[in-house]
Every structure is written in C-alpha cells, then in structure tokens.
Amino acid sequence: MTLLTDKPRDHVDPQSTVGAAPEESRAARLTSFEVSDFPVPNGREEEWRFTPVDRLGGVFADEGDDDREGDYAADYDVSGVMDVIAQTALAPGQAPRGTVLVPGDRGAVVASKHTTEALHLKLEAEKEYAEPLRVNVHGNGAGRLSSAHYVVEAGHHSKALLILDHTGSADHRGNLEVIVGDGAELTVVSLQRWDDDAVHLGQHDAQVGRDATYKHIAVSLGGSIVRVNANVNYQGPGGDATLLGVYFADAGQHLEHRSFVDHNEPHTNSLVTYKGALQGDGAHTVWVGDVLIRKEAEGIDTYELNRNLVLTDGARADSVPNLEIETGEIAGAGHASSTGRFDDEQLFYLMSRGIDETNARRLVVRGFFADIIAKIGVPEVVDTLMAAIEEELAADMGASA
C-alpha cells in the first residue's frame, strides 16, 4: 500500500476560503453542547463553504419541533426496534447520551438541545439479531422543523443491522450516537429517501470498541439539501470501521457527505468509500473525507476513496480528501478522488453492439456503482438502492436524449 502525504489546500477553490481561517488540525475543531458556540453559518466557514446555507431556511433555528395538536412534524415508526428500546429515553446530558457525540456544528447542536428525549437502543451482549432493526422517520411537511437523537449501544460481541429510513419532508436535524462494544459487529444504514423539498442535516458519531467492526452506510437519493456527517473514533486497538456512501443527485439537489475517522488507537483500520452520480442542472454533491492518524495510532491502515460520475452538463461534484498523519509507524494510508464525465466512447462501444442508448447508459451507471454495492452486502438495502437508481435513470432518459 502506498503512503500518500496530503496537501489539504490543493483542492480548495480560492474564492471559497475567504474568511475561513485554516485549522491547525482536524482534532482542534470545536465541539460543544452550547448553541451559542455555533452561530448560524453564513457559508464562508470552512465546514459550510460548499453548502447552500441560504437555502437551509429554518433548520438552524434554536427552536423546538413544529409539532401541532395530533400532527407531529415527523412520525417515528419504531416497531422494528421494540425489542431493544430501553425503558427510559435519554435526556440531554444523561449518559450514555453525550459520551460519544458532542455536536460539531450548528445543525447538530440544535438537534441535541431540542431532542429532549433520545431514543435509546440497547443491543444485548453476545446476541445476534437475525432481523434488521428499523426506525422509519417520516416527515409530515416541508419546512416543518423536526429534531432527533438516537443512542445505539451495541453490547460486546453483539451483531446487528440497524436501518434508519427517512421519507416524506421536513426540516430535519438528526443526531445518531453509536457505541460499538468490544468485539461487536454493527452495521448502520441511513437511507435518505426524502421528498424533493426536504432538508436534512445529520451528525452520526460512533465509537468503535476493541476488535469491534462498524459499518456506516449512507444512501442519499432524495431531499433538497442533505448533509450527513459520519464520524468515527476508537475505544481500543483492533477496531475496524467502514464508511460507505452512495448518492444520486438530480437537478437542483445538494447532497453532501462528510466523514472524519479519528485513528486514536493503534492497530485500527478504516475504509471510506463514497460514490455518486449527478445529473441535471444545478445537481451538486460534496464529499469531504478527513482522516487523522494520531501519534499513538501505530500500525493502523486506512484508505479513503471518492468517485463521482457526472452524467450531464451543469452538475458539480466537489471532492476533498484530507489525510493528516502524526506517526510514521503505519501499515498503510492512502486516498483517491476522481470526478469524471460520462464517457461517450463507452456509449459508442456499447451501442455498436446493438445496445440502445438508454440501456447503454444504464449499464455504465450500474457498472459504476457495482463495486460499492457489492461492499454494502445488505440485500434489502441493495434492492432499494438499485430500484432507486433505475428510477433516477428512467427520469433522466427523457431529459438527456
């Protein structure tokens, strides 16, 4: 494996750095439970510079949910997790809530403050959950403020799959706090299948225990603006984290994924892979992948990759890998990022074999996602995803022909 030292400033659009002070280290970024520590962003901040904050409307508001008599801003179907819901919900500051996730931006801090009762899921130690655990979140109206915070505690050597499925519309801010016990295997899937007018900010933080395996899969297809941050650190050596993302942005849609892997323990592994397709005017995707290898994190192995396939003119993909290395004693560290246009030579090749344009495009796009779909390995999610991609492509065909 190759060692790539990073030059984080290389990818930065000079105009967008105006007003942003360079950070000393990713580790130095502010986290806090105080709303006043995070003013409403104006878009010039380092971590908001790609996001159309002017279109975010009320999602940053320091206000409670827009619930009305018998009509909540969002409905939560927790029937899929009844077996693992703890007796009491967790108030802000009530451990384990707040032990792993400390808000890192305005969206997360208001979500934290205004979720007075966090859903607490406790997975029994040494138990394998055969069926996926499901929480379905359904927003009941565009622009209605809704806040969520989930605390997932996977007991040591437990094994489970949790699916968070977002549909409908809302101005949603959701925090997910995950504690993966020693030797546990936990997969969390976050599906963003919102309606076109939804806004969603999410901070998903996990702490991976000794010899534990954690997989976070973000699938973003719907919504007007979606920004999901998946962060990981380790509680002991031997932990393994895989952060995957698949996204498909249409005209006017902004889909943003950020990840931060904090290698704070020796002999830990991480693999970050995000792949996305874009089509239509104003489709915008952002991937920012931060990896920090601390001095004490000897013998770690990390690789992060982002690939974007731009299907039409007028779409834009930003891709920024940042690798910060404080020790030379590592097994491997690398990153790769690329954004390519749809290849007309591929199209010609396939069509010259009798395959019509629609099917040729389909083949290429499916092929583009094939490797990450194989990595996801959750049949239910893969089926949903493939169906959604087919739908996106079908919608595209009319427009691009």
Place this chain on the structure above:
Amino acid sequence: MTTLEIRDLHVSVETDTGAKEILRGVDLTINSGETHAIMGPNGSGKSTLAYAIAGHPKYTVTGGTITLDGEDVLEMAVDERAKAGLFLAMQYPVEVPGVTVSNFLRTAKTSIDGEAPKLRTWVKDMKGAMEALRMDSHFAERNVNEGFSGGEKKRHEILQMELLQPQIAVLDETDSGLDVDALKVVAEGVNRVKENTGLGVMLITHYTRILRYIQPDHVHVFVAGKVAESGGPELANRLEDEGYDRYVQAAAV
C-alpha cells in the same frame, strides 16, 4: 446474401483548426462470404472508414452513401447499424468498469435479436466460443476490457462477433499488438465465423502477416483517403515486397 456498398464516401473530422477531410471518395462493395483486405500506410484513413461505417459521432459524413442491401446505413443510429447486421471489431476496445463480459454479451445478444437468448443454449454457445478462442472461463466474470492484455481484448472482440453473428464485419487492425500464437487463434476465430455464417469481412490492416491466416478474396490499397488500387491476393504479396512508397508518392503529386 448481403451487400455493403460504399459509394464516393467523404468523411471529415473536427479539429482545432476546423474540419479536416479524411476520406475523399471511397468506393467499395462487400458481399457475404467475401473477405476484403484494406491495406494502407498509417494516416491513410483506414480507421476513419471503419468508424464511419459504425457511426462514431466524431466523424461527419460530408458526401456519398453507405447502404446495406439498399438500406441507408447513414440514416441509422449506432445501435441500429449493429441490429442491421454490421459489426466493428475495434482497434482499441473501451473499458466498461463494473460490467461483466457475461452481462455485456447477454445484453448485446438480447438487443440484436430483440429477445433474450434461451439460457441453456446461450451458456453453451458462450462457453463453446470462449473455448475455441482459448479463453479461460473466468473471463466471463471479468469487467469488460478492464485489465485485459492486448491479446485478450482482440479475442474478446472476435468472441462478440462469433456470438452476435453479424452479416458484415469490419476488423480494424485486429492483428495489431498480437504475437503469432494469438494471431493464429484470432484468425481461426474469424475463419470459423466465415465458414459457419457466410460473414463478409472488411479486414483493415497495415501488415500482410494476418493475410497468411485469413485468405482475402480482394485486396485494396488505401492511400490518402481513398482506394488507390484493387486486386486479388497477389496485390498483398507485392505490397509485402515493395511497401506503400509507390502509392504515397503518387498521391503526393
């Protein structure tokens, strides 16, 4: 019996300095069962002819006609040309990441035939064709042209030709980059398809060595965007001895 007829074909390509004419009045007629070798020096427009027949968008036909049994090929989209019975074995086949050879072949076969091939016979046909081309069975699970060696790419092109069963095939420098063993395997494949289906072949090549394995009925010397001379197999022998100099000089006058 199928006939591909090219009449007074003019083709240009867009360059930084404007349109440049590459083909300057090509006349050729290829019937089923016939093999025509198109031979010429680099830059004479051989590959442009191949791409123009297949309908590559980079090349603009500015004059002349291409017909297949009287049907206007130039009016057809790229995939329609394939469905009509034309096939181009490419000099530089393109990688398609994430799409397996098996998926690609089945999709192409379904498109050409207008219905999915019967599973059992299809698997048998594919295996048989791959074996005949000395291709490992794992090959079907690899992604199209990804990481293929030069020889593997060319065999894969011939495999497609064998399975898709076109009427007329254009082989664009299929011999380039092949060692003699690979060349023999590929040539065997072409001869097999010719025998089985009565394929008409336009064999584009720079060198005569592939003609030792695929016997041409007609040889055309291609210089400066058109056919400079046509003859029988003996013309290839003369080119072998004398090279293209005579034609190039004549064209330059």
